Amino acid sequence: MTRPVILVIDDDKNLLExxxxxxxxxxxxxxxxxxxxxxxxxxxxxxxxxxIVDLQxxxxxxxxxxxxxxxxxxxxxAIILTAHGxxxxxxxxxQKGAYNYLTKPFQPxxxxxxxxxxxxxxxxxxxxKRLRELVKERYEFSNIVARSDKMQTVLxxxxxVSRTDSTVYxxxxxxxxxxxxxxxxxxxxxxxxxxxxxxxxxxxxxxLLESELFGHEKGSYTGAVKRSKGLFAEAxxxxxxxxxxxxxxxxxxxxxxxxxxxxxxxxVGSQKPVEVDVRVIVATNKDLxxxxxxxxxxxxxxxxxxxxxxxxxxLRERKEDxxxxxxHFLNKCNQQMKKEVKNLTPMAMQKxxxxxxxxxxxxxxxxxxxxxAMTQQSTITEDLILQTRDITVSPLxxxxxxxxxxxxxxxxxxxxxxxxNVSKAAQLAGKYRADFYNxxxxxxxxPEIFKKD
Numbered sequence: 001m002t003r004p005v006i007l008v009i010d011d012d013k014n015l016l017e018x019x020x021x022x023x024x025x026x027x028x029x030x031x032x033x034x035x036x037x038x039x040x041x042x043x044x045x046x047x048x049x050x051x052i053v054d055l056q057x058x059x060x061x062x063x064x065x066x067x068x069x070x071x072x073x074x075x076x077x078a079i080i081l082t083a084h085g086x087x088x089x090x091x092x093x094x095q096k097g098a099y100n101y102l103t104k105p106f107q108p109x110x111x112x113x114x115x116x117x118x119x120x121x122x123x124x125x126x127x128x129k130r131l132r133e134l135v136k137e138r139y140e141f142s143n144i145v146a147r148s149d150k151m152q153t154v155l156x157x158x159x160x161v162s163r164t165d166s167t168v169y170x171x172x173x174x175x176x177x178x179x180x181x182x183x184x185x186x187x188x189x190x191x192x193x194x195x196x197x198x199x200x201x202x203x204x205x206x207x208l209l210e211s212e213l214f215g216h217e218k219g220s221y222t223g224a225v226k227r228s229k230g231l232f233a234e235a236x237x238x239x240x241x242x243x244x245x246x247x248x249x250x251x252x253x254x255x256x257x258x259x260x261x262x263x264x265x266x267x268v269g270s271q272k273p274v275e276v277d278v279r280v281i282v283a284t285n286k287d288l289x290x291x292x293x294x295x296x297x298x299x300x301x302x303x304x305x306x307x308x309x310x311x312x313x314x315l316r317e318r319k320e321d322x323x324x325x326x327x328h329f330l331n332k333c334n335q336q337m338k339k340e341v342k343n344l345t346p347m348a349m350q351k352x353x354x355x356x357x358x359x360x361x362x363x364x365x366x367x368x369x370x371x372x373a374m375t376q377q378s379t380i381t382e383d384l385i386l387q388t389r390d391i392t393v394s395p396l397x398x399x400x401x402x403x404x405x406x407x408x409x410x411x412x413x414x415x416x417x418x419x420x421n422v423s424k425a426a427q428l429a430g431k432y433r434a435d436f437y438n439x440x441x442x443x444x445x446x447p448e449i450f451k452k453d
Contacts, residue, residue, distance in 0.1 A: 004049040004119055005029045009039045009065065010081070011058045019052065022108045028115070036065050043072045050118055052111075055082040055089055055101075063093045070097055075126065077118040079111075144177075144184060145328045148318035154181070154310060161308050162188035167260070169305050170283040172312030175362030178283035179243060181312065186239040191279055194238030197231050202247035203417070205430045210252050211268050214259075220269025230267060232259060232276050239279045245305070246286035246297060253298045260304050280305070315357040315364065322352055322364065329365050333372040341372050341380060348382040355386060408443045420447040 006028050010016045013034060020030045031048065033039035036059055042048065051069055055062040066078045077099035082089065093101060099118045102111060146155055161168060162185045170178045179198060186196045204212050211221070215230025232240060242248070248256065259265045260280065264273045282305045291297035315321070326349070330341055344352075348371075357363055371384040410429075418424040425447075426436035440447065 003027060003029045004115075005031060005047065006115065007031045007033060007039060007042055007048045007051040007069075009033045009036070009051065009057070009062075010054040011035075011056075012054070015054075019111075022111070023115075026108075026112050026115075036060055036068075039065060040068060040072065043069050043076070048073060048076055049122070050115060051076055051078045052115075053078055053080055055080050055093065061089075063089065063096055063098075066093065066098060067096060075122065077122050079114055079118060081106075144180065145324050146321060147324050148313075148320045150313045150318050151321060154312060158185055158310055159188065161185070163190065164308075165279050167279075167305050167307040168281045169307065169309045170281065170312060171288075171309060172283070172285065173314045173358075173360055174285050175360035176312040176314060177361050178312060179241065181310065182239075182241040182243075182281045182283065185281060186241075186279070189239070189279065191238050195235050196239050196241065197235035198241040198243060199231055200243045202244040205428060206249045206252075207430045208428060209249065210255060213252065214255065214265045214267050215270075215274070216268035217270045220267075228267075229274075232265060232278060233274055235278045236276050237278070239281060242280065242282045244284060245282040246284040246288055246291060250298065253301050257298065257301045257304060260301075315360045319353055323349065325361060325364055326352065326368060329368040330372065333369050337372060339372060340378060341375060342378045344371075344380045344385070345382060348380050348385045351382050351385045404443075407439070408445070411439060411443060411445055415445065415447060422447050 006023055008016060008019050008023070008030060009032075010019070011034060016032050016034060020032050023030045031042050031046070033042055036057060039051075039053075043051075051066070053062040053066050053069075057065065062080055066080070069076065069078065078093075078097070080093045080098045080101040081104060082101050083104050091101075099121065100114055102114060144151075144155065146152060158168070158181060168182070168185060170181055172178055182198070183196060186192060199212060201209065211228065211230065213231055215228045215233055218227045242256075255265060259276070263277065264275045266273055288297050288302050288306075292299045292302050326344060330343070333339070334341055352364070352367070359366070367386060368380075370387070371380045374384050375381070411425075414425045414428055418428065422436060422440075423433060426433045429436060431439070
């Protein structure tokens with residue numbers, strides 16, 4: 001493992017040598033600089049992980065030098081060394097970009113501790129920056145595969161509204177990419193530096209959805225062993241995406257309406273309101289206007305969320321996108337599986353174009369992933385396309401068999417979503433932990449096999 005490289009700048013040669021010795025003993029590589037020009041030269045010529053700068057130097061002050069170093073390497077944290085009488089200046093240095101400061105004399109252990117914290121902070125900052133770039137690369141409008149006129153119209157529409165704070169209502173069949181569009185809107189908005197929080201309202205039991213959204217106080221209900229601030233509070237200053245909002249229970253709909261109207265809510269068990277500043281994006285595959293007429297969805301909430309409607313057309317209505325999507329998924333699968341599948345035969349592509357795609361883009365991705373995994377050639381042939389659709393009709397099960405089959409599938413799904421965490425799984429299922437364990441025992445399900453590294 002490469003040792004971190006630390007630049008130490010001080011006009012006291014004895015202190016410089018002492019610091020070098022101590023830091024090398026702590027397993028760091030050390031570059032020393034007695035003069036400011038040596039420090040600048042070292043920063044230009046090699047990759048440095050951290051700088052330790054004395055505040056009082058012969059020809060300049062440590063703050064000015066630190067700013068020059070940051071002009072060369074903006075990501076390099078700096079620790080300022082200061083005497084007792086110059087703490088005010090050290091605080092000023094932190095305001096101008098220093099990570100921290102140490103007052104002389106200091107213990108060697110304290111210096112090493114501060115270095116470790118600064119390097120870990122730099123590592124986390126770099127990782128966050130890397131992940132943001134990856135997310136931006138994937139979810140920017142320019143990277144969404146959409147060549148058809150219908151999808152171009154959608155992208156033009158959402159590009160215009162992304163800079164506003166208006167509530168967006170995304171309607172489309174399952175698998176059309178509603179969350180993809182929601183993330184793209186967020187990343188193109190002024191809130192992009194703040195959280196994007198998503199929740200599938202259909203995946204959370206009715207008894208827990210309100211707590212998930214608005215938080216709860218400790219002891220507010222059975223199983224509430226600690227306080228939770230909820231997803232709306234987590235999304236403060238950012239965007240919250242409410243997927244499958246048509247499945248939200250009526251009681252929770254009323255509380256959501258209050259949040260949209262007043263931008264505040266009460267956590268479960270609390271008498272104190274919490275104010276939030278969030279942009280709301282909702283999505284559904286249901287016809288909510290019909291649900292309103294049937295009494296399954298609040299009319300006042302429908303008009304509150306139906307501000308900017310965006311309709312995502314199903315894949316069968318934009319089949320000209322299929323070839324572009326296939327190329328996109330081939331590249332993605334090749335990277336994941338370390339393969340070099342180049343294309344599909346004309347008959348295989350024709351088979352894709354003739355299919356109705358009830359699962360839309362998600363179904364197409366699954367079909368391509370299966371074909372790439374199974375092929376031993378550089379070209380996918382038609383026998384590998386939609387092969388899994390040749391399914392024989394199973395005989396009807398008894399009511400008990402059907403119920404048991406559903407219950408087992410539900411338990412598997414919830415364990416997968418919680419990565420084998422039984423406490424979370426029991427909470428999501430609305431069951432006591434002991435009762436949940438009994439269900440797992442009944443179907444011989446072992447939580448440990450669902451745990452992921």
